[in-house]
Each structure stands twice: as structure tokens, then as C-alpha cells.
Amino acid sequence: MASSRTLGTFRLPPLPTIREIIKLFRLQAVKQLSQNFLLDLRLTDKIVRKAGNLTNAYVYEVGPGPGGITRSILNAGVAELLVVEKDSRFIPGLQMLSDAAPGKLRIVHGDVLTFKIERAFPESLKRQWEDDPPNVHIIGNLPFSVSTPLIIKWLENVSQRNGPFAYGRTRMMLTFQKEVAERLTATTGSKQRSRLSIMAQYLCDVQHILTIPGQAFVPKPENVIP
Numbered sequence: 001m002a003s004s005r006t007l008g009t010f011r012l013p014p015l016p017t018i019r020e021i022i023k024l025f026r027l028q029a030v031k032q033l034s035q036n037f038l039l040d041l042r043l044t045d046k047i048v049r050k051a052g053n054l055t056n057a058y059v060y061e062v063g064p065g066p067g068g069i070t071r072s073i074l075n076a077g078v079a080e081l082l083v084v085e086k087d088s089r090f091i092p093g094l095q096m097l098s099d100a101a102p103g104k105l106r107i108v109h110g111d112v113l114t115f116k117i118e119r120a121f122p123e124s125l126k127r128q129w130e131d132d133p134p135n136v137h138i139i140g141n142l143p144f145s146v147s148t149p150l151i152i153k154w155l156e157n158v159s160q161r162n163g164p165f166a167y168g169r170t171r172m173m174l175t176f177q178k179e180v181a182e183r184l185t186a187t188t189g190s191k192q193r194s195r196l197s198i199m200a201q202y203l204c205d206v207q208h209i210l211t212i213p214g215q216a217f218v219p220k221p222e223n224v225i226p
């Protein structure tokens with residue numbers, strides 16, 4: 001009999017809702033840390049579907065928080081999901097998810113700005129830069145105070161083919177504040193064209209995939225777009 005890892009048919013068992021997890025573990029968003037959660041699993045499923053086919057993929061989720069996107073990634077048939085979360089309050093809820101998905105979810109209590117993902121996944125996943133992208137994906141809904149410095153760091157990593165790009169042309173699916181997303185995707189001549197647009201588009205194929213309405217987040221932030 002083949003394992004679910006090979007077939008990519010894993011589904012999480014019934015679990016408390018994200019709202020219940022937030023109540024259970026007292027995970028109220030901390031305003032100073034710009035925490036805004038996605039509670040609607042249909043939306044997190046949609047975000048994860050847009051990241052492409054994750055069957056047997058190795059996924060690095062940055063800032064899982066109460067775990068909405070995390071659940072959708074686990075249900076997408078991944079080989080392994082590694083999450084890095086800075087706020088220790090979220091670790092017990094993530095541990096519950098890990099227990100529900102034996103051998104699939106690795107939890108790191110740490111900082112995405114310093115975590116060394118290049119050592120975390122098997123060497124065998126590495127591809128030449130010119131080859132098809134590796135089966136390694138980055139997904140995240142980070143606070144905006146972190147997503148901007150992080151994307152600048154990752155663009156530097158792309159140019160040096162290290163960090164997450166030691167595996168090859170690793171794909172990323174990230175949420176950004178509306179203004180940052182507009183700058184990342186701004187074409188020549190547009191008002192939002194900036195150094196960030198030029199750097200990002202020179203080094204990556206940048207696409208605006210979907211707009212998340214502010215009311216999808218709890219609490220509701222300023223304008224957001226992935």
C-alpha cells in the first residue's frame with residue numbers, strides 16, 4: 001500500500017476552527033506586532049491553490065500565527081511543511097496541528113529574518129538555476145513591517161543564489177500591503193515605479209495574483225494585496 005506522502009491525499013482530521021483556537025489559546029492579535037489573521041479557510045485554501053501544485057512539495061511558511069494558511073498547505077498534499085513563528089503564544093496551537101498531521105509539520109520558534117532555510121530541506125531538492133523550479137515553495141502572510149525588509153533580503157538572496165534560492169528558483173506566494181504590492185508590480189512609466197519595482201522585476205517574475213479585502217483579516221488592517 002502506498003503512503004499518503006506519495007499519493008498526496010492527506011487531509012487533516014476535523015479540528016477546532018481558527019476562531020476557536022484563538023479563544024482556546026488566548027491568541028488576541030498584538031497591535032504593535034501588526035498581527036492580522038485570516039480565519040476563513042475557504043480564502044486560505046484559495047491563496048494556497050494560487051501558489052500552484054503543492055503535491056509532495058517542501059513548503060516554508062513564514063509567520064503561521066494561528067494556522068489558517070498552515071491548514072490549507074497541509075491539506076494540499078505536501079511532503080513537508082516547515083513553519084517559522086516568532087511569537088511563542090502560537091506554538092501550542094501549531095503543535096496541535098502537527099499532532100494532527102504526523103511527520104508533516106515542522107515548527108520552528110524563531111525569526112524569519114535570521115532563519116537559515118537553505119539547510120532545512122533535503123539536498124536532493126536542489127536544482128540548477130536554469131532548470132525547472134525546485135519543489136520548494138515559500139508562502140506567507142507576514143506583518144508589513146517584516147514583509148518589506150524580508151523581500152529585500154530575499155531579492156539579495158536571489159541575486160546570490162543563496163538562502164531560499166540555494167534550492168534553485170524557489171517560488172514565493174506572499175501578501176503585501178497594497179502600496180508595496182503596487183510598487184512590486186509597477187510597470188515602466190507608472191506612478192508607483194520605484195527601486196523596489198526595478199529590483200524585483202529584474203530578479204523575479206512578479207505577479208499580482210489576488211486582492212484580499214481588508215475585512216477578511218481579523219482585526220482589519222489598512223489596504224492589503226498579495
Ligand SMILES: C[S@@+](CC[C@H](N)C(=O)[O-])C[C@H]1O[C@@H](n2cnc3c(N)ncnc32)[C@H](O)[C@@H]1O
Binds near residue numbers: 034086
Ligand atoms: C499578519 S499575521 C498572519 C498570521 C497567519 N499567517 C494568518 O494569515 O492568519 C503575521 C504572523 O507573523 C508572525 N511574525 C511576525 N514577525 C515575524 C518574524 N520576524 N519571524 C517569524 N514570524 C513573525 C506574527 O507573530 C504573526 O503570527
